[in-house]
Amino acid sequence: MTSTYVKDARPAVAEEPQRDLGNRRPLARRVTDWLTAVSFTLPALILFGALVLAPIMYAVYVSLFNWGGFGSPTDYTGLDNYSRLIKDPVFLGDLWRGLLLVGFSILVQLPFALAMAVLLNQKLRGRALYRMLFFAPYVLSEVITGVLFSMIFAPDAGLADKVLGAVGLDGLGGLWFADQSTVMPTLFLVMTWKYFGFHMMLYLAGLQGIPAELHEAARIDGANAWERFRYITLPLLGPTVRISAFLSVIGAIQLFDLVWVTSQGGPDHASETMAITLFQYGFKRYQIGYASALSIALFLISLVFALAYQRFVLRRDTEGALTNMRATR
């Protein structure tokens, strides 16, 4: 994969001289050529423009109004929605909880996924089975996962409390999703169950790309397992780790389904995410203008993060659409 990207990084070498020749062709011919080429993008462009770009533009517009969603927006309030947003304790809480999820993912989930990938990359009996098993939850929808775990973590009646009770640890049982202090850790447990296999698969794919000779050579030179991991595996896995961290952060910022079916963001906003707040204001309380401001904030946070990440972290890797884009400009 990496090698194809190296090819990609010097794009259209063969095409450039052709274009120079093309400039000498008659104008009409050049216009038709251009139209032919562009016409192939039209279906995608129309779909994307009408259903992705236009709605986002419209959200920008609506965010400047105090609007309930019916009729057309008339009550222009400028940036009021935004200034209300940055003073809204729920929104500030969303940001904090987003950071918490990101921190947990990067400090706990990803290292765990990496450790499992390194284990499963060795010769183990039944290795294919473990891989399938660990990855399977990723295929289930967040809704199914959420409903399943909301029953497992049901106070008293759920499996978690029954198991703790059976081994005499009743005191550790709790309200799980229904308690302000435990809802986030519980949510995080479920997220790890569902998503670590996904990251593990990414790492496994990355590990396959590390030549075995390197480890052999290091072993002969007397490097122990930890040293080989630290000085060979980890650096060479760098691009994969950076991508997996990126996806993990974006996923945490945008989390909705799992929270919606387990805690609905409660109790008392304790597990609310930006997407949940957005949904609450937009579809439950009909404050469309304010909810639109929130969605623009969500968009800007994702965008700024993605651009900064591309600029400062992924720059070294040839992978990554945006990096590649810059190279082909």
Place this chain on the structure above:
Amino acid sequence: MSAPDTVGRRRFGKVPLYVIVWLVGIVMVTPLLYALISGFKSTDQLSSNPFGLPSPWVTSNYTDILASGSFWRMLGSSTLVAIGTTLLTVGAAALAAFSLARFSYRGRELLFTLFTMGLMFPFAVAILPLFILLRTFGLLDNPWGVILPQAAFGLPITIVILRGFFRQIPGELEEAATLDGCSPFGFFWRILLPMARPALGTVSVLAVVSSWNNFLLPLLVFSNETWWTIPVGVQQFQGQYAADIARVFAYLVLAMVPALAFYAVAERQLIGGITMGATKG
């Protein structure tokens, strides 16, 4: 350090490794097995006997759901929406990727940038205006109301992956086809697409899975039960039968089956897709 010594140490060295993998495996599989077995209990049994096997085995939870029309209707609706989304996404993305990979023209990189920007748009950002738009065009409670937006949001990743593949196909092939009188579309249709079949399989599997698991959009668009997809149905069923936990477990297990079966069949394509999607996205 003699050879047998190393072998012996390695063999014993693997024991903790197996222990760890097994423990994680148990944690992964317990919730699924628990749901499967609980579905065979009555709710009374579930509270009096949470761990053991059911006695007697109650099959009515499963059979009742399978006998009711609503489960099959949801399955049909999910399938229809997934197929529609996939055809539209892959069709439009393949054409666009063809243009962005094989032609050189002014504005090409700008167009590609536009599409790749879409990788950063979460569904939630556009959901409000999208909902208003769909309402205006009368697409609520209509499968197109889910298919069209899902296809639009699936385009970026599909275009990025397909463009990468289309670029690898050697230019000589295109020249030869053109000399033999092939039009650009002819080359696309008769040569490029058949050659890119593995890549098309991969992006199709990705599109199916993301459509199948989508929740927010079908939840908002399908207010009427007729078109509910599986995730919407699961959530509603849980609310409706909150007291009858065993039945909800049975429902969950049945709802998992299609996704897990699809995974078993399309595992290779799916994993190829996520690793490719991740490194290229």
